[in-house]
Amino acid sequence: MSDTAKPAPASTQDIIRVERVKKHYGDVEILKGVDLTVDAGQFTAIMGKSGSGKSTLLGIIAGLEKPDEGDVFVMGQMLAGMSDNDMATLRRRSIGVVFQGFSLIPSLTALDNVMLPTFFSGETSAAERRQRAVDLLKQVELGARLHYHPGTLSGGEQQRVAIARALMNSPSIILADEPTGNLDQETGASVLELLLDLGRTHGTGLLMVTHDPDVAAKAGNVVEMKDGRIGNGHT
Amino acid sequence: MLRYAASELVFRSGRSLVTAVSIALAVLAAMVLTSLATSYARALRVPIETVGADVIVQRQGDIPPKLEGLVFPHPNALLPANLVAQIKALPGVIALTRAVYMWDLEPDRYESVLGIEDNDVGLGALGQRLIDGKPIAAGDRVVLLDSDFARKNKMKVGDNIKVGVDEFPVAGVVDAARSGKLVRADVYMPLKLAQGLATAAPQVRALYPFGADDANLVLVKVNREHLQDVVEKVTALIGKKGVVSSELSMRNALSGVLFLSQSMGLIIAAIIGLFAAAFVWRATATAVAERRREMAILQAIGWSWRHIGEQVLIENLALAVIGTAAGLVIALLVVLALGHISVTVDLPWDLSSTPHFIPTAAINRTQTITAPITISWLTAGIATAGSLGVSLLAVLAVLALPRPQPWSLLRAE
Numbered sequence: 001m002s003d004t005a006k007p008a009p010a011s012t013q014d015i016i017r018v019e020r021v022k023k024h025y026g027d028v029e030i031l032k033g034v035d036l037t038v039d040a041g042q043f044t045a046i047m048g049k050s051g052s053g054k055s056t057l058l059g060i061i062a063g064l065e066k067p068d069e070g071d072v073f074v075m076g077q078m079l080a081g082m083s084d085n086d087m088a089t090l091r092r093r094s095i096g097v098v099f100q101g102f103s104l105i106p107s108l109t110a111l112d113n114v115m116l117p118t119f120f121s122g123e124t125s126a127a128e129r130r131q132r133a134v135d136l137l138k139q140v141e142l143g144a145r146l147h148y149h150p151g152t153l154s155g156g157e158q159q160r161v162a163i164a165r166a167l168m169n170s171p172s173i174i175l176a177d178e179p180t181g182n183l184d185q186e187t188g189a190s191v192l193e194l195l196l197d198l199g200r201t202h203g204t205g206l207l208m209v210t211h212d213p214d215v216a217a218k219a220g221n222v223v224e225m226k227d228g229r230i231g232n233g234h235t
Numbered sequence: 236m237l238r239y240a241a242s243e244l245v246f247r248s249g250r251s252l253v254t255a256v257s258i259a260l261a262v263l264a265a266m267v268l269t270s271l272a273t274s275y276a277r278a279l280r281v282p283i284e285t286v287g288a289d290v291i292v293q294r295q296g297d298i299p300p301k302l303e304g305l306v307f308p309h310p311n312a313l314l315p316a317n318l319v320a321q322i323k324a325l326p327g328v329i330a331l332t333r334a335v336y337m338w339d340l341e342p343d344r345y346e347s348v349l350g351i352e353d354n355d356v357g358l359g360a361l362g363q364r365l366i367d368g369k370p371i372a373a374g375d376r377v378v379l380l381d382s383d384f385a386r387k388n389k390m391k392v393g394d395n396i397k398v399g400v401d402e403f404p405v406a407g408v409v410d411a412a413r414s415g416k417l418v419r420a421d422v423y424m425p426l427k428l429a430q431g432l433a434t435a436a437p438q439v440r441a442l443y444p445f446g447a448d449d450a451n452l453v454l455v456k457v458n459r460e461h462l463q464d465v466v467e468k469v470t471a472l473i474g475k476k477g478v479v480s481s482e483l484s485m486r487n488a489l490s491g492v493l494f495l496s497q498s499m500g501l502i503i504a505a506i507i508g509l510f511a512a513a514f515v516w517r518a519t520a521t522a523v524a525e526r527r528r529e530m531a532i533l534q535a536i537g538w539s540w541r542h543i544g545e546q547v548l549i550e551n552l553a554l555a556v557i558g559t560a561a562g563l564v565i566a567l568l569v570v571l572a573l574g575h576i577s578v579t580v581d582l583p584w585d586l587s588s589t590p591h592f593i594p595t596a597a598i599n600r601t602q603t604i605t606a607p608i609t610i611s612w613l614t615a616g617i618a619t620a621g622s623l624g625v626s627l628l629a630v631l632a633v634l635a636l637p638r639p640q641p642w643s644l645l646r647a648e
Contacts, residue, residue: 059642064535085539092537099645103532107246108239117536119236165536177646 014073015040015173015205016061021070023056023228030056032228033070038221040172043199043206045216048225054209055177057225061207062097062175063087075172092117096166096204098195100178102158104150104165110137111146114165121169136164139201140194156187163195173205180215192218240549247522254518255558258625261511262562262618263569265504269614270570272501276482278606288332288356288454289462292322292469295476297442302340305348305399305436310478311336311451313443318472319453325468327461332356333450335429336420337436339398346384348398349420349452350429356454361409361423368392368407373425377406384421398422399432426450508618512625519551519629520636531641540638548630555626559619567610575607 016038023031030053038044046054059065060072063079072079075094079087091097104113114133121129137143140160150158159179166174179195180188192215199206208215216222224231244251296312307313323331334351351357353373361379362370371377378398380390385408395402403424411419430447433439445451457465462481470479523530530543538546 055646056642059646062535062642064531064642064645065640085541088534088537088539088542091535095537097535099532099535101645103528103535103645105239105529105532107242109242112238112242116239116533116538119239120538120542169537 014038015075016207017071017073018057018061019071019073021057021060021067021072023053023060023065023067030228031060031067034225034228034230036223036230038173038205038207041203041205042221043196043208043219044221044223045219046207046209046223046225047211047213047216048231050211052225053228054225058175058177058207058209062095063091092120092169094172096169096171096174098159098162098166098174098176098179100181102150102155102162102182104158104161106150109147109149110142110153110161113150113161114168117165117168133164133168136167137161139198140164154187155183156191159183159191160194163191163198167198167202167204170202171204173207174199176206176208178209178211180210180212188212236546236549239546240553243550244553250518250522251554254515254554255561257511257514257518258555258558258622259562259565261504261508262559262622263566264507265618265621266563266566266610266614267569268504269501269611270566270608271573273611274575274606274608289457289459289481290455290466290469291480292453292455292473293451293478293480294473295478299438300441301438304341304438305337305339305432306438307433307442307451308336308338312476313445314450314453314473316446316448316450319450321472322453322455322469325465327458327465328455329458330354330356330456332454333426334452334454335426335433335450336452337429337433337439339422344388346396346398346421347419348422348424348429348432350424350426350432352426356456358423358425361411364409364411365407366410368405371406371423371425373427375406375425376403376428377424378403378428379407379409379423380405381411381419381421381423382408383411396422398424399436401432403428504614508621508625511622512629515551515555515625516629516632519547519626520633522550523547523633527639528644531639531644534641535645540634544630544634547634548627551626551630552623555622559622562618562622563615566615570608570610573608 014037016036018034018036021031021034022029030051034053034057036057046057048054056065060067061074063072063074063082067080074090077090079090082090104110105116108116111130111133114136115129118124118129118133124132134143134146137146140163142157142160142164145153145157150161153161159182163179166176174195176195180192183191195206196218198204206219208219210216292314293310294312294314295310296307298309299306319331319333322328332352332354334349334357336350337348339346339348351361353359358371358373365379366382368379371379378396380396385391385405390396390405392405392407394405396405409423411423430445430449433445433449433451434447439445455465455469463483466479466481466483470477473479533543533546534540
């Protein structure tokens, strides 16, 4: 991390703290001053209609989108002003991401896709990293598909590879953007259960954007977004 | 990253193949064209170099009143001793050999006669090509015969041969064909002897005030860096009627042959290289554009833009290495298969040793010159550096374009 990263003023139990974040796309104001806190190990669901700004908020928390105003703190690090390298390091060490689209690299096998976030990790040996990737793929019931390319896997299998990849670096939190949106109901339910189980097993927090009330019902904290603002949530 | 690069290149095998092939073709073209051009340039020097000179100096003269006895051929007019001294003093001239070249025209026969200095270009060189008899030196009153001439006239060592009005013993027979045909003669003798014969020859005296130290043919060895300069200065010294032969004039004589100079070869190779570079840049730009979402995914899972740039660079460099290696190997095979280049030179009359009014003269007017084709390792180095450089620049140029916004490519809404 660079020395310019400022510590969050709030509790160190906060994995994510969002303060007065605003975002415009052209003349349209998507986020109108959002505040949000996500605690360690917590499953938080962000619900809202299309265009309510929930995915934009997730992108800003991931550091893949820049807010026009306001501050975002992840693991106590203020994202504003961080260099590209520092931001990449923060994501690599602390954040796992799962997208609606399956977002695997088509040229790589399932095993190599899971190992991708650790390509630049000098903390463990290549053999250890490979073993962890194999273990994770076994945990998502793809132990027999290690060397399959994404094109030869079903949608549900691809999403399970993506979940294994998100857990590869033992992140503090997984950011999931409609992870079951492209799956049929049954597959979606099993993927969700897997995500929640693994989250609990690995002690990883989960911040998930979803349309689905049934998914949200499993969350410890639900945040509702409406017209770029956080509405009434429940715990 | 290497594993990722290998997977990516295999996954996009069509694009990888086309890119590598375009690099290979550029390297191949550069190698083969420059090798051919270098060999061609070397072949052009062969006729001149085989007589131990870089420049042959002659002067156009007049036709003698009578074509009988010893005469100077039309392109071998008097070169006075003081003019020869001026040529010898020119910057870039390393050595100079004087000679007197004559035809001995009799009613029933003719022979070409060359008197030349006793040095490693003159009598010394002839001594090395002896196939019978013994070498001759500056003060001798004996001659050497060309082996073809001796065979045709059934002459051998120990016989006497009439040159002009005098007779001389044959001391040896030489295989002059191996020394090239430009100054080939039937009879060779020491320079002083030939100067004496020329001074006394009526048909020479009728045209020129030929002195005992004069010559009518000069072979000049020059520092190759000064070749052009020496040729220009000698041409200026001997005036309009001068005939200055060098590889430069040989090139002009080969007007019917494809002109392929070293610089032309390099220019053609450079043009092909530019097309290949443009293709590599376009292929890189297209590949990066097609992989925008993939790059967004890599950013989302913790790759920095620098890491992504390094990944694309590794992939491009791998293609450059594969393409360059393939191009070099194929070029080596092509050069090995070609072996040597052959150039047929239509010698102008002033470089031919045979009187043009002799019916068989046409036989001597063409010469096929061969030179081995060799690989230019300097070109190989330049081609390798060029292909790697092009690949590097293509990546830098493409990555310098505005970066994609990763979230816009990944978000669900």
